[in-house]
Amino acid sequence: MNPKAVILVTNDDGVYAPGVRALFEAVSSLGRAVLVAPERDNSAVSHSLTMNRPLQVKQLEDEIYTLDGTPTDCVTIGMRKILAKPPTLLVSGINPGSNLGDDISYSGTVSAAIEGTMYGVPSLAFSLGGDSPHNFTVAAGVAWKLASMALTFGLPPATLLNVNIPDLSAGAIKGIRFTVQGRRIYKDAIQETFDPWGRKHYWIGGGTVQWTGGSDTDEHAVRQGYISVTPIQLDLTNHSGLTFLENQWKM
């Protein structure tokens, strides 16, 4: 344990979620761990910052706080009011269900790590594949190891790590792979249904998700039984796209 390391722990499923409790316990051996997480499941309001009302912080236990806001609120208030200075490391998760490829743009777990990265804090997002009920024991061990590595070796600048862990026993996991973000192909997955008054509704979901990209993607690594670690940057600019526009667009 590094007595000087301060680790902010958060998630988007709420402070009572077993995934975040497993993560909090795992990183507690690496420094002072402080958990600040939403009161309720916030999966649906992922990236938003609450600015139209004040937020109340409640302390639940020693080093465990909650507030009636979003994961982004928790990171902002956690860093600047509860800790009063940026922590050494931020960890988010463990999300029950993977956050792979293009889907990370919907992810509250990843958005908390984006917010940490904006503050210049090395940040990691952890997600565990498979279906409920999840057992977070193996994933918490992986989170401990990767958080420890991040403290020791650092992260690339302005970059977070999106970590996806396969839902396998410790012995069945083949290792760690550094990966690129995969691309999802949409398959038909909108079901038509009717309400009690005979009116048509659409229900998005189901179907089979398909992926493109080679053996270097996050999705491929997890499917093969590896832990996927993808470096994700804040700068979304397509720099080569600038050249395209300057050359092709005749103003």
Next chain:
Amino acid sequence: MNPKAVILVTNDDGVYAPGVRALFEAVSSLGRAVLVAPERDNSAVSHSLTMNRPLQVKQLEDEIYTLDGTPTDCVTIGMRKILAKPPTLLVSGINPGSNLGDDISYSGTVSAAIEGTMYGVPSLAFSLGGDSPHNFTVAAGVAWKLASMALTFGLPPATLLNVNIPDLSAGAIKGIRFTVQGRRIYKDAIQETFDPWGRKHYWIGGGTVQWTGGSDTDEHAVRQGYISVTPIQLDLTNHSGLTFLENQWKM
């Protein structure tokens, strides 16, 4: 007008917002324009896809539809059920208020264009700077011009355009600049307040936003009176970060 062009129009402020109506009217001269937008203001649930309940589509006028969901739902249902095939172009906005730099990760306006891009449709997000009440006349003219250019010259692959228009008269706008995403610096902007029972709350907001980056950024262009056009990519992987991890992290 290209009689074969089909243009899907959406936003995150709701189908009755003046910004989306101005955009719809502007692009109607470029092809068949179809407006599919949320019933209500969805600024807070930006990226999410509704999968826990069915969605009802209502037709309000000729080529104007609404549904009780998010901007992402509107794009998905609009493309696949209302149009029954991907459109030639997607335009989102016009948002009252800019979407610059790191803040685009919170933006429902931009997320609708991300969703269009995932479907392979050239997509543009439009935002107008300044404060309410907004006059969308000049911005609608800019949107018409840029949508027309996108139809003629195309976009870089897997890339959307994030367009920010300064809140100026047509004569005062200096031109168009292709820009990179700026970086925001956080300034102290959490106010402490007390509820009627004397309990402390935090209110996020206010303060002065500061920006880093050079004269090539979106924020700088708008501040100088230019229309900012930033190419934004779907791939968030920091590819050079992979090399960092492979070389620095001793497993």
